[in-house]
Amino acid sequence: MQTTTSPIPTTTSPTTTAPSSKETRNLYLLLTISLISILLLLTFSSTSTSPSPSPSLSSSSSPFPTHQKLILLSPNTTHPNPISSIAYLITGSDGDLDRLLRLVFAIYHPKNQYLLHLDLTASGDQRDELALRVEGVPVFRAVGNVNVIGKADFANPKGVSAVSATLHGAAILLKYSRSWDWFVNLDAAHYPLITQDDLLHILSYLPKDLNFVNHTSYIGWRESHRMKPIVVDPGLYLSSKSEIFYATQRRELPNAYRMFTGSPSAILSRKFIDYCILGSDNLPRTALMYFSNMPSSQANYFQTVVCNSQEFNKTVVNHNLQYESWDTPPKLGQHVLGLNDFGGMVQSGAAFGSRFLLDDPVLDRIDLEILNREPGKVVSGGWCLGEDDKDPCTVWGDADILRPGAGARRLEKGIVRLLSNEAFHAQQCIID
Numbered sequence: 029m030q031t032t033t034s035p036i037p038t039t040t041s042p043t044t045t046a047p048s049s050k051e052t053r054n055l056y057l058l059l060t061i062s063l064i065s066i067l068l069l070l071t072f073s074s075t076s077t078s079p080s081p082s083p084s085l086s087s088s089s090s091p092f093p094t095h096q097k098l099i100l101l102s103p104n105t106t107h108p109n110p111i112s113s114i115a116y117l118i119t120g121s122d123g124d125l126d127r128l129l130r131l132v133f134a135i136y137h138p139k140n141q142y143l144l145h146l147d148l149t150a151s152g153d154q155r156d157e158l159a160l161r162v163e164g165v166p167v168f169r170a171v172g173n174v175n176v177i178g179k180a181d182f183a184n185p186k187g188v189s190a191v192s193a194t195l196h197g198a199a200i201l202l203k204y205s206r207s208w209d210w211f212v213n214l215d216a217a218h219y220p221l222i223t224q225d226d227l228l229h230i231l232s233y234l235p236k237d238l239n240f241v242n243h244t245s246y247i248g249w250r251e252s253h254r255m256k257p258i259v260v261d262p263g264l265y266l267s268s269k270s271e272i273f274y275a276t277q278r279r280e281l282p283n284a285y286r287m288f289t290g291s292p293s294a295i296l297s298r299k300f301i302d303y304c305i306l307g308s309d310n311l312p313r314t315a316l317m318y319f320s321n322m323p324s325s326q327a328n329y330f331q332t333v334v335c336n337s338q339e340f341n342k343t344v345v346n347h348n349l350q351y352e353s354w355d356t357p358p359k360l361g362q363h364v365l366g367l368n369d370f371g372g373m374v375q376s377g378a379a380f381g382s383r384f385l386l387d388d389p390v391l392d393r394i395d396l397e398i399l400n401r402e403p404g405k406v407v408s409g410g411w412c413l414g415e416d417d418k419d420p421c422t423v424w425g426d427a428d429i430l431r432p433g434a435g436a437r438r439l440e441k442g443i444v445r446l447l448s449n450e451a452f453h454a455q456q457c458i459i460d
């Protein structure tokens with residue numbers, strides 16, 4: 029989609045001046061500062077429960093006048109910090125068109141970037157149809173921040189073609205916009221558990237170097253057994269879909285660096301993505317070549333790179349802000365989330381949940397109770413000024429105005445827990 033002149037002021041905010049590696053020590057200070065501001069937010073969050081804040085809450089009556097703006101979530105209040113934004117890469121396979129579109133509607137915000145990838149298992153017709161449907165949404169067309177990859181890749185979750193496709197998407201997003209702060213890769217089975225206003229509001233208070241990556245170096249012998257096989261992913265060199273195959277030989281786990289494993293989806297800082305794609309340090313490339321012959325490398329690649337890099341290992345938070353439910357032991361597989369999980373999911377304070385089935389009733393409940401979103405409409409936020417309750421986002425205002433709600437408080441609690449002194453360092457790239 030070509031970007032037409034945007035009616036929404038898309039801020040060309042200068043990319044955050046990222047601290048040099050020497051300044052990583054300052055990160056801690058920064059963290060402390062943001063923790064304090066988050067805690068202040070927490071103190072006040074109760075006041076923001078009322079949907080229309082009472083004007084009587086004047087700044088003079090508050091002991092923390094500078095934080096008034098956060099609390100008085102008035103539709104016309106500009107956010108005090110520059111607002112963070114996210115670059116989303118959303119991947120789906122054959123038949124996932126409707127799930128991808130529903131997900132984009134549910135996580136839409138004019139400040140973000142969206143790149144949709146229907147992988148090569150889907151026909152070209154499906155990609156064309158996706159592009160047409162995106163083009164048909166007035167706000168997507170006007171802001172020009174939802175794009176579809178025309179030249180798709182295979183993204184076999186069991187092979188390395190998925191990592192290759194993720195890096196491809198990240199490279200396009202880096203080129204596409206200078207202003208995003210975090211990269212988030214989702215697939216068609218994800219769905220948000222808070223609004224974008226909630227998420228962007230909380231992220232705006234965090235240091236932009238943080239990487240949210242589930243990781244562990246614990247690889248039991250059974251798992252190590254599964255990591256020693258040498259596999260080949262034909263998605264890298266065949267134009268038709270074919271399954272990965274196993275070589276008869278096995279190899280040892282690496283000892284030049286430490287392997288970490290985790291969850292394929294993560295929230296990665298722009299600086300880290302830049303390092304993986306453009307970095308002059310060779311670790312991201314050597315790791316990629318090593319993983320090209322490992323099964324399920326998608327769950328190991330970013331984990332291993334971030335934890336073995338001296339520059340980035342202090343920036344990792346051991347949680348991807350997602351809610352997933354696994355069988356115990358986990359190798360039995362991931363649960364599909366349904367209505368029974370609703371309470372636990374919401375209480376978890378996560379930003380996204382996975383795995384959901386197409387149009388599962390729990391998604392309707394999330395739309396209704398959390399996102400306040402009508403079917404086929406984008407999730408509403410501070411930038412929506414329309415009078416129509418069913419679709420306020422037909423009239424567009426300032427994209428820098430956020431209207432966070434209960435979801436922001438849930439996420440904030442979760443993040444305060446993750447960034448508390450003990451949790452943050454005690455779970456960072458630990459070698460078992």
Ligand SMILES: *[C@@H]1O[C@H](CO)[C@@H](O)[C@H](O)[C@H]1NC(C)=O
Nearest residue numbers: 102103104105413424425426
């Ligand atoms: C907020 O902005 C809208 C549209 O610009 C305007 O109609 C409304 O009066 C403003 N509200 C306040 C409280 O300033």
Ligand SMILES: *[C@@H]1O[C@H](CO)[C@@H](O)[C@H](O)[C@H]1NC(C)=O
Nearest residue numbers: 335337338341342456457458
């Ligand atoms: C990061 O890497 C450096 C150098 O390899 C190491 O000394 C430090 O302990 C690592 N920190 C974490 C949190 O892993």
Ligand SMILES: *[C@@H]1O[C@H](CO)[C@@H](O)[C@H](O)[C@H]1NC(C)=O
Nearest residue numbers: 242291346347348350351352
């Ligand atoms: C990520 O890690 C946290 C704790 O470290 C755990 O509670 C959560 O379930 C994990 N999420 C996934 C998707 O593995």
